[in-house]
Amino acid sequence: MRPYADKLEIVALEGELDVARKQEIRDALQLRPGARAVLVDLTGVSYADSTALSELLRFCLEARRDAVAAAVLVTAPQLVRLIDLAGLTAAFNVFNDRNKALSYLQSGS
Structure with a gap:
């Protein structure tokens, strides 16, 4: 996780996210003290x-x-489809545009 703006952090995950990387994913997706907004970048x-x-x-x-x-933030069609099929689009606040996602987070959602 890296700071982006005041109390806004970005977590960028890459490659294949599967059971073999569960602990790595969990470690990356830890809330940091003081963070008020987090963008999970799956591009x-x-x-x-x-x-x-x-x-x-x-x-x-x-x-x-x-x-x-x-x-x-998700741009790969197969990941968008997977999230949609799992019924998790609303739970994740999914965006396919980085600027829109950052605006959403910076507005205080």
Whole structure:
């Protein structure tokens, strides 16, 4: 996780997100003290399985519980479809445009 703007952080995940990388995904998706908004950038992800979706859901639910705005940036059609088929589009606040996602987060959602 890296700071982007005041209390807004970006988590960029890349490659294949599957069960073999569960702990790495979980470690990356930890809320940091003081963060008020987090963008999970999946533009570098080529594949994700149910383990990755489960970790994303866990993260988004924790963020909501802690009043931290969260958004997920996804541009790969297969990942957008997977998230949609799993019924998680609303839970993840999915965006396919980085500027729109950042505007959403910076507006206080």
